[in-house]
Amino acid sequence: MKKSHLASLDHSTNLRFVSHYPRLDGATAAYPIYSAVVQTLYKEMTAKQAAKIVQVGTTPQAFDRLIHKKADVVFMAQPSTKQLAAAKKANVKLKLTQIGSEVFVFFVNKKNPVNSLSVKQIQSIYQRKTIFWSSVGGRFETILPFQRAENSGSQTAMEKLVMRNHQLAKPLKYQEVDGMGGIIDDVAGYNNRTNALGYSFRFYTTKMKRNKKIKLLRVNGIEPNMTTIRHGSYPFIAKIYAISRRHQTKNTQRLIRWVQGRDGQQLIDRTGYVGLR
Numbered sequence: 026m027k028k029s030h031l032a033s034l035d036h037s038t039n040l041r042f043v044s045h046y047p048r049l050d051g052a053t054a055a056y057p058i059y060s061a062v063v064q065t066l067y068k069e070m071t072a073k074q075a076a077k078i079v080q081v082g083t084t085p086q087a088f089d090r091l092i093h094k095k096a097d098v099v100f101m102a103q104p105s106t107k108q109l110a111a112a113k114k115a116n117v118k119l120k121l122t123q124i125g126s127e128v129f130v131f132f133v134n135k136k137n138p139v140n141s142l143s144v145k146q147i148q149s150i151y152q153r154k155t156i157f158w159s160s161v162g163g164r165f166e167t168i169l170p171f172q173r174a175e176n177s178g179s180q181t182a183m184e185k186l187v188m189r190n191h192q193l194a195k196p197l198k199y200q201e202v203d204g205m206g207g208i209i210d211d212v213a214g215y216n217n218r219t220n221a222l223g224y225s226f227r228f229y230t231t232k233m234k235r236n237k238k239i240k241l242l243r244v245n246g247i248e249p250n251m252t253t254i255r256h257g258s259y260p261f262i263a264k265i266y267a268i269s270r271r272h273q274t275k276n277t278q279r280l281i282r283w284v285q286g287r288d289g290q291q292l293i294d295r296t297g298y299v300g301l302r
Contacts, residue, residue, distance in 0.1 A: 032061045032295035038288045040279060043069045047277045050080040050087040051100030052178045053205050054229035055265065057296045058125075059100045062284060065292060083204075084178040091268060092117045097277045102127070102226075102263045105181040118271035124284050125298045128227045128249040129182045129261040132212055132239045134219035139163040141243035144260050147187060150222065153194040158220060169221040171211055172196040174203050179225050186261045187224075206234045213238035226263065228297050254299045265298060 046067055049059045063070075063079050070078070080087070080096065088108050090096040092115045104112075104119075112119055131147060133139060139162055142150075149155040150170050159165040172193070173180040184193060202208040205225055212223035213236045225234075227249050230241065241249055244260050253259035267281050283289045290300035 031057065031064050032292055032297075034065060034288060034292060034295075038065060038283070040066055040283045040288075041068050042066055042276060042280075045274070045276050046070060046074070046078050047097040047274065047280050048078050048080075048095070049098050049100070050082070050090050050096040052084040052087060052102065053081065054127075054178070054226045054233065055100035056081045057228075057233070058265070058293060058298060059098075061292055061296055062280070062289070065288075066280065066283070084181075085176045088112075088176075088268075091119075091270065094270070097274060098267050098269045098280065100124070100265065100267055102178045102182055102265060103185060104268070105176045105184075107176055108181075120269050120271050120273070121266045122268070122281050122285065123264045123301065124267050124281075124289070125265045125293045125300045126254050127263050127265055127298055128254055128259050129179075129186055129224065129263050130227045130230055130249045131222060131224050131242045131244065132209070132230065133222055133242060134213060135238055135240045136219045137163060137240075139242070140240075141246055143245050144187070147244070148189075148191045151183075151188065151193055152191055164220075166218075166220045169215060169218075170196075170200065171208050171215075171221055171223040172201050173205075173208060173224075174201060177203075177205075179205065179208075182226070182261070182263050183224055186263060205229055209234050209236050209239060232297055251299055 051059055084101050087099040091099045092112045146161050150168055158168055208223045212221040215221050247253055247259050249259050254262055267284055269277055290302045293300040
């Protein structure tokens with residue numbers, strides 16, 4: 026993301042780092058948050074330093090760097106059960122600090138006549154109990170329900186926020202997609218058809234990976250937007266965390282406190298996520 030596209034404050038803030046910069050990493054979708062934090066707080070940092078201090082990859086990669094002490098703070102949604110087990114096995118105690126909220130969204134090809142699904146319908150589709158779009162108000166064609174890879178932020182949200190106590194059906198090989206962008210592109214036109222269903226986080230889908238061939242679905246008749254996040258009316262609201270090891274450096278502590286504070290929360294809001302205030 027270009028520096029000019031990052032969110033910024035219109036006033037000076039009370040914190041700046043000129044050395045001993047906390048190393049940051051995180052989910053692809055959270056990159057606009059922590060890159061804006063770096064632009065605001067990290068001063069006198071060279072391009073060479075930045076390449077080492079600020080990483081961006083996938084949720085599993087970022088979490089792995091945290092527990093192996095190659096990152097100090099990672100920005101992501103809730104870790105998966107396996108990720109928490111990996112931290113425990115590595116004898117790493119974690120501190121999860123909520124810094125904002127986001128909505129988990131479902132989308133279809135824009136030409137699909139379905140505009141809304143209920144929570145129960147989504148759960149049924151991903152258990153393979155509902156097979157045809159005609160069962161949920163669409164055309165008589167099979168539903169192609171794409172999933173993300175295990176331990177990705179999206180897959181963990183799908184399992185914990187959406188399915189809850191229901192078991193996800195194991196996807197066929199071609200129905201599991203590695204990248205956040207890949208699932209959007211596949212739903213937009215897998216084999217030039219319009220029968221696919223997919224999921225991701227709202228900010229990434231609407232701001233980072235814009236594909237005009239998809240549309241977001243309402244869930245239980247409620248649109249996924251910043252207003253429904255604040256009201257708590259949309260069914261799938263995910264917490265966004267700054268995750269660190271329990272034993273933090275002084276500068277790591279200062280950075281996380283700042284992100285939770287007034288200026289940090291204003292920056293998160295300006296990024297396009299929803300802060301805590």
